[in-house]
Amino acid sequence: MRVEVDQPKCVASGQCVLVAPEVFDQDDDGIVVLLDTEPGAEHEEAVRESAAICPAAAIRLVQE
Amino acid sequence: MTAAPPRRIVVVGASAAGLSAAETLRRQGYDGSLTLVGREPHPPYDRPPLSKQILDGTWEPERVRLRSPADLDALGLDLRLGVPAAALAPAARTVTLADGTELGYDGLIIATGVRPRRLPGCGTPGVHVLRDLKDALALRERLAAGGRLVVVGAGFLGAEVASAARSLGVAVTLVEPSPVPLAHAVGRQAGAQLARLHRDNGVDLRTGTKATGITTGAGRATGVRLDDGTAVVADDVLVAVGSAPNTDWLRGSGLPVGDGVECDRYGAAAPGVYAAGDVARWYNPLFGTRMRVEHRTNAAEQGMAVARNLLDPERARPFAPVPYFWSDQYGLRVQAFGYLRGHDEARVVDGTPADGRFLVAYRTGDRLTGALGVGMPPRALRPWRAAIAAAADWRTATAGSPDGAAEPSRA
The missing domain is CATH 3.50.50.60 (FAD/NAD(P)-binding domain)
Incomplete structure (x- = not known):
């Protein structure tokens, strides 16, 4: 599983950081920072949930 | 079963x-x-x-x-x-x-x-509401052509439209029945600062004034009539009075x-x-x-x-979220966590409203129930969200911030 984020779309809500703190962080402006572009299977559910609740639809999962 | x-x-x-x-x-x-x-x-x-x-x-x-x-x-x-x-x-x-x-x-x-809630006369050409993509594209076409816009209702939607219209050079009059816009939602102090933001950006903000009807001419809206007997002349009217x-x-x-x-x-x-x-x-x-x-x-x-x-x-699990919303106005981001409506107290706990960067905490009963930041880094809000999610006691949560300091203390 590969994760892609669209930083220009990000609205800095930080919802992804609350759900999957091992995979996402925010910079000083609140914009999403990807900590791990290919997180392990143990993070898959949290990453999917982050993508689903992201209010900007700025997170995408790509299945290899 | x-x-x-x-x-x-x-x-x-x-x-x-x-x-x-x-x-x-x-x-x-x-x-x-x-x-x-x-x-x-x-x-x-x-x-x-x-x-x-x-x-x-x-x-x-x-x-x-x-x-x-x-x-x-x-x-x-x-x-x-x-x-x-x-x-x-x-x-x-x-x-x-x-x-x-x-x-x-x-x-x-x-x-x-x-x-969207509507007003009498909402079907007249030149009168807009904003909920769907087609609404937005119709209003965008009009704003791109310049002209004058009157926005009825200074809630978050009305405020964002006023902001977008100003960025396109459109003359904007914003009409709001309550004395302080959004006071019921975010408190008087934050509401007053958001009102100031409109005025600083050239919006003609009329508070304590109710729009009583749409004025028309040649089959098109020409503006709105106000309850003080005056009228606002405009090329387009956006009605943003809730939903x-x-x-x-x-x-x-x-x-x-x-x-x-x-x-x-x-x-x-x-x-x-x-x-x-x-x-x-x-x-x-x-x-x-x-x-x-x-x-x-x-x-x-x-x-x-x-x-x-x-x-x-x-x-089944109960749905027990900490609500979140954000709004963009004049390049500033407003973000809030929690349930602010019906709060008993709103207190500035970080930053300075006059500088346009501040954080407000909300009390309902003896609990911290909300936090709102204007122009604040999102990180500054995170500990407040955590305290709200933990149903923190108000006095404990605000103990470290008598009238300014940074983080909520969690016992």
Whole structure:
């Protein structure tokens, strides 16, 4: 599983950081920072949930 | 009683909440039939940008699409777009669409959202509301041509439109009946600062003034009439006076409908029937109160929650979120966590309102129930969110910040 984020779309809500703190962080402006572009299977559910609740639809999962 | 697992699920409403519910059902392994009904002809799209990037022209309309065609296809949906639901018969377990189609279901999720409240004369050319993509594109075309805009209602939507219009050089008059815009939602102090932001950006803000009607000439709106006897002349009028839940189609269904579809803490309105998003009013056990939340993040979260509960009612979990919303005005971001409505006290705990960067904490009873930041880094809000989620006691939470210091203390 590969994760892609669209930083220009990000609205800095930080919802992804609350759900999957091992995979996402925010910079000083609140914009999403990807900590791990290919997180392990143990993070898959949290990453999917982050993508689903992201209010900007700025997170995408790509299945290899 | 253990019911057979559902094999036919209908989701009515193809916006953020409905899409999130449909995706969650599939993600949880549901492989039965899944019908997604949408009133609009468009595949699911995102609404917050409509009053922001779509209106000011920084985004093209395609960008609001929530999922790629391939991602939508992968959900294996029976997608019914461009036709609203017209009736529900819970005893027979059928939804009837406006074109007469009858859809049987074992499980139903209602996510029909809200529609803008209107004023008399709203059908006149030149009078706009803003809810759908077509509304936004119609207003954008007019704003791009310049001219004068009067916005009726200085809530978050009215404020964002005023901001977008000013960025395009449009002359804006903003009319608001209450003395301080948004005071009921965010408190007087924060509301006053947001009002100042309008004035600093050249908006003619008229507070304590009610618009009593649309003035017309040659079949077009020419502005609005105010209750002080004066009139505001404009080329276009935006009416942004709140919204009403789309529950008309549920009339006669026997479903509990008040201010929205009335649900329990699990999001259920009747056995096998759930509601999510702007249309749903439910009991949020975290705050111990019934609420209906018209925010983007809630739509997605509640769609997920009710989808899970529908599939597994035996192990249903209460939906107990910390609501979140954001608003962009004149390049400043407003962000809030919690339930601010009906608060007993709002206190500035960080920053300085006069500098346009501040954080307000909200007390309801003896609890910290909300936090709002204007122009603050999101990190500054995070500990406050955590304290709200932990149902922190007000005095403990604000102990470290008598009238300024940074973080909430958590005992």
